[in-house]
Amino acid sequence: MDLAIVGISVLWLFLFGYIIIASIDFGAGFFSAYSELAHTKHILHHIIQRYLSPVWEVTNVFLVFFFVGIVGFFPSTAFYYGTALLVPVSISIILLAIRGSYYAFQTYGAKDSKVYIFLYGLAGLLIPASLSIVLTISEGGFVEMVNDAPKLMYGELFFSPLTWSIVMLSVVSVLYISATFLTAYADVAKDDKARGLLRKYALAWSGPTILSAGLIIMQLQQHNAEHFQNIMDIWWVFALSFVFFIVTVVLLWVKKYYSLAFWSLIIQFALAFFGYGASHYPYLLYPYLTIYDGFTNDAMATALIIAFIAGFALLIPSLFLLARLFLFNKRYVRGEKRRY
Amino acid sequence: MWEYDPVFFSRTLTGLTLAFHIIYATIGVGVPLMIAIAQWIGIKKNDEHYILLARRWTRGFVITVAVGVVTGTAIGLQLSLLWPNFMELAGHVISLPLFMETFAFFFEAIFLGIYLYTWDRFENQKKHMLLLIPVAIGASFSAFFITMVNSFMNTPQGFDIVNGALVNVDPIAAMFNPATPTKVAHVLTTAYMTSAFILASIAAFHLLKGRNHIYHKKSLYLMMKVGLIFSIATVIVGDFSGKFLAEYQPEKLAAAEWHFETEEKAPLKMFGWLDDDGEVQGAIEIPFALSILAHSDPTSEVIGLNEFPEDERPPLIVHYFFDIMVSIGVWLTLISLLYWFAIGQGWRFVQKKFFNFLLVLTGPLAIIAIEMGWFYAEFGRQPWILRGFMKTPEGATTAGYVDTMLLLFVGLYIVLGTASVIVLRKMFKKNPVEKELADHARERGEW
Numbered sequence: 001m002d003l004a005i006v007g008i009s010v011l012w013l014f015l016f017g018y019i020i021i022a023s024i025d026f027g028a029g030f031f032s033a034y035s036e037l038a039h040t041k042h043i044l045h046h047i048i049q050r051y052l053s054p055v056w057e058v059t060n061v062f063l064v065f066f067f068v069g070i071v072g073f074f075p076s077t078a079f080y081y082g083t084a085l086l087v088p089v090s091i092s093i094i095l096l097a098i099r100g101s102y103y104a105f106q107t108y109g110a111k112d113s114k115v116y117i118f119l120y121g122l123a124g125l126l127i128p129a130s131l132s133i134v135l136t137i138s139e140g141g142f143v144e145m146v147n148d149a150p151k152l153m154y155g156e157l158f159f160s161p162l163t164w165s166i167v168m169l170s171v172v173s174v175l176y177i178s179a180t181f182l183t184a185y186a187d188v189a190k191d192d193k194a195r196g197l198l199r200k201y202a203l204a205w206s207g208p209t210i211l212s213a214g215l216i217i218m219q220l221q222q223h224n225a226e227h228f229q230n231i232m233d234i235w236w237v238f239a240l241s242f243v244f245f246i247v248t249v250v251l252l253w254v255k256k257y258y259s260l261a262f263w264s265l266i267i268q269f270a271l272a273f274f275g276y277g278a279s280h281y282p283y284l285l286y287p288y289l290t291i292y293d294g295f296t297n298d299a300m301a302t303a304l305i306i307a308f309i310a311g312f313a314l315l316i317p318s319l320f321l322l323a324r325l326f327l328f329n330k331r332y333v334r335g336e337k338r339r340y
Numbered sequence: 341m342w343e344y345d346p347v348f349f350s351r352t353l354t355g356l357t358l359a360f361h362i363i364y365a366t367i368g369v370g371v372p373l374m375i376a377i378a379q380w381i382g383i384k385k386n387d388e389h390y391i392l393l394a395r396r397w398t399r400g401f402v403i404t405v406a407v408g409v410v411t412g413t414a415i416g417l418q419l420s421l422l423w424p425n426f427m428e429l430a431g432h433v434i435s436l437p438l439f440m441e442t443f444a445f446f447f448e449a450i451f452l453g454i455y456l457y458t459w460d461r462f463e464n465q466k467k468h469m470l471l472l473i474p475v476a477i478g479a480s481f482s483a484f485f486i487t488m489v490n491s492f493m494n495t496p497q498g499f500d501i502v503n504g505a506l507v508n509v510d511p512i513a514a515m516f517n518p519a520t521p522t523k524v525a526h527v528l529t530t531a532y533m534t535s536a537f538i539l540a541s542i543a544a545f546h547l548l549k550g551r552n553h554i555y556h557k558k559s560l561y562l563m564m565k566v567g568l569i570f571s572i573a574t575v576i577v578g579d580f581s582g583k584f585l586a587e588y589q590p591e592k593l594a595a596a597e598w599h600f601e602t603e604e605k606a607p608l609k610m611f612g613w614l615d616d617d618g619e620v621q622g623a624i625e626i627p628f629a630l631s632i633l634a635h636s637d638p639t640s641e642v643i644g645l646n647e648f649p650e651d652e653r654p655p656l657i658v659h660y661f662f663d664i665m666v667s668i669g670v671w672l673t674l675i676s677l678l679y680w681f682a683i684g685q686g687w688r689f690v691q692k693k694f695f696n697f698l699l700v701l702t703g704p705l706a707i708i709a710i711e712m713g714w715f716y717a718e719f720g721r722q723p724w725i726l727r728g729f730m731k732t733p734e735g736a737t738t739a740g741y742v743d744t745m746l747l748l749f750v751g752l753y754i755v756l757g758t759a760s761v762i763v764l765r766k767m768f769k770k771n772p773v774e775k776e777l778a779d780h781a782r783e784r785g786e787w
Contacts (some may be wrong), residue, residue: 055453056452057405057406057409057449057452058446058450058453060409060410060413060449061442061445061446061449063413064412064413064416064442064445065442065446067417067420068416068435068438068439068441068442069418069439069442070440071419071420071427071431071435072360072431072435072436072438073435075427075428075429075430075432075435076428076433077420077764078424078427078428078431079424079425079427080424081420082420082421082422082423082424082427082737083424083737083738083739084739085421085740086421086422086737086739086740086741086742086745087739087744087745089417089421090418090421090745090748090749091748093413093414093417093418094752096410096413096751097410097411097413097414097752097756098752098755100406100409100413101406101407101409101760102409102759102760103408103740104402104403104405104406105403105406105759105760105763124592147738148408149738149739150737156504164754284436289416296431296432296435296505297432297509299509299511300432300433300435300436300511301511303436303511303512304435304436304439304544305434307439307440307443311440311443311446313741314447315443315447315450316441318447318450318451318474319450321450321454322450322453322454325454325458326453326455326457
């Protein structure tokens with residue numbers, strides 16, 4: 001099989017992993033802040049903290065993994081995206097830095113500060129918005145070549161409806177994914193109050209999520225006809241994704257099988273995300289860079305794939321251990337402090 | 341006003357990020373080992389003071405890790421943002437260690453999370469101790485791999501350039517380039533040494549303030565011993581590094597020593613300054629020492645800076661970075677040696693205030709030495725970003741607003757630096773060791 005496709009598929013899988021766990025994380029930060037405002041902190045605080053504490057650092061690594069991997073497999077992305085995205089990505093870094101470090105400062109060091117909690121919640125929504133710019137510019141039309149160097153057209157980017165549709169999708173889906181996960185988590189914890197509240201949030205954000213996703217497909221028809229056509233060619237993937245969306249909403253609605261609802265949400269997003277990725281093929285940055293002209297040499301590609309396999313052999317059992325200790329351990333989730 | 345020059349601003353921003361990151365990164369590499377040592381001694385001696393030491397260090401460690409992680413993410417992305425042309429070229433050869441660094445870091449992050457949240461889950465301290473091993477291994481391996489990348493930039497190999505195109509790439513040869521052994525060894529030993537001295541200075545600080553709890557004394561004894569071992573290792577590795585430079589990067593060594601003419605029986609010049617004619621004034625000269633450092637032979641020939649074209653010479657300021665680094669290294673070795681010798685002999689003066697004060701200074705001094713060492717290594721390979729292949733301006737971004745980004749990041753690092761210090765101080769002030777020991781005793785029902 002084509003090494004370039006193997007490379008991009010694995011990276012895409014990692015980006016998907018990041019999107020899911022980062023969404024849970026960012027959304028949880030937002031709900032924490034909101035609960036302060038809505039005087040529901042006593043209901044949500046413990047459940048959110050218990051989940052976030054052991055995983056905050058791991059979440060960040062998923063992102064590092066993706067961008068180190070993409071530069072490794074496709075060094076030309078460093079040239080195109082690196083040059084064009086200096087400003088938006090620097091802003092994301094600053095937001096990530098403040099959010100990541102302050103989580104630790106707050107949890108392990110200082111006492112509760114309301115100002116901080118609001119900033120934390122807000123940063124959690126701004127990060128997906130600023131990172132999603134990368135997806136927008138990959139569609140083409142926002143980068144021009146000046147003296148053989150890519151240059152981001154800030155005006156076009158800022159005033160494009162496509163930009164704002166993607167930003168909107170990233171923000172609302174963060175809230176939707178997070179609320180659904182936390183509903184299931186609260187269910188395992190047998191925390192009825194938290195579960196009830198989070199279930200309402202999940203239902204409330206499900207509509208905007210599916211609407212903004214539809215809006216993007218419509219925008220693409222205008223913006224990048226070739227990509228739109230590719231999406232239409234595999235319309236059934238997106239149709240199937242919609243079916244799983246309905247399954248999740250129905251399960252939430254009837255207050256049953258919360259874990260199943262979350263897995264159905266994962267499948268919904270996975271189908272849409274991989275469908276989107278496949279329809280983007282073969283472009284990394286339309287129309288300048290494809291996965292083939294940006295690909296690294298064969299020797300490095302082979303070495304990277306071997307490293308991938310060896311790395312995963314180490315990581316998967318470790319991640320499994322982490323999940324078993326903190327996510328799927330009913331006694332931990334319920335907050336029981338017993339020795340075992 | 342300054343003219344907008346993306347190369348200058350890219351260099352400044354990268355330098356700033358790294359200078360800030362390495363403080364936390366060094367702690368991140370060294371402290372897990374110290375925690376593991378303390379935990380192990382605690383188990384072996386069945387002494388709860390050492391277990392508590394491990395726990396309290398870990399709590400502080402989380403704060404430094406957080407800053408290390410986010411600034412590490414920043415530099416990871418800045419490599420592509422500020423040096424896109426360099427990354428496009430070097431990415432073809434050196435992505436493998438960069439990538440493996442992420443794996444090592446991932447591994448560490450997972451087990452650190454588990455270690456932190458299982459204090460009360462394991463009856464058996466040994467089981468809990470096992471979790472520390474992957475943390476310490478992951479931390480050291482990420483330093484190992486990332487230093488390989490830096491070594492490659494100093495002595496690139498593992499590829500050929502034919503008609504401007506990269507061919508015959510050999511990732512393994514690129515990883516194990518001539519600079520790798522000495523650089524990796526130097527980075528690891530100095531990280532362990534620095535962390536040991538930082539923890540020793542915390543203990544010394546408590547003793548200086550008159551908190552004479554045996555806990556602080558145990559901490560100081562242990563960390564001075566570990567610090568001594570690693571500072572001796574550092575001196576040995578430093579000597580190898582000098583020999584490596586003489587062979588592979590003679591211009592870097594010559595610039596550090598202000599050694600202009602190629603000559604035999606070369607003396608080592610310490611400190612001093614350059615007058616208007618470029619003559620060295622006021623330096624302390626140690627005859628033959630440079631020849632010994634370079635080739636282990638007092639009569640050997642050492643290549644001078646004049647052999648290199650003017651536009652390929654490093655800036656002469658690196659002399660001071662080198663001198664400060666070496667002086668601090670020697671000082672730390674001597675003081676820890678003296679401390680241990682005096683303890684063995686039962687000499688009381690090492691427990692006096694003035695000596696405690698000197699011990700308080702060891703940690704900050706070690707950090708300064710780390711900074712100086714990196715300044716020397718990085719300025720010393722100017723004007724190259726990829727020695728012999730790509731000059732720094734060719735690798736830099738052409739994008740606008742690098743100056744504005746520099747200001748933003750200056751702000752970020754000020755905020756992170758201040759906040760981390762405030763949080764760390766608060767953490768330990770609120771919960772002194774006496775209180776924590778009493779709490780533990782009460783929990784066990786001894787009260």
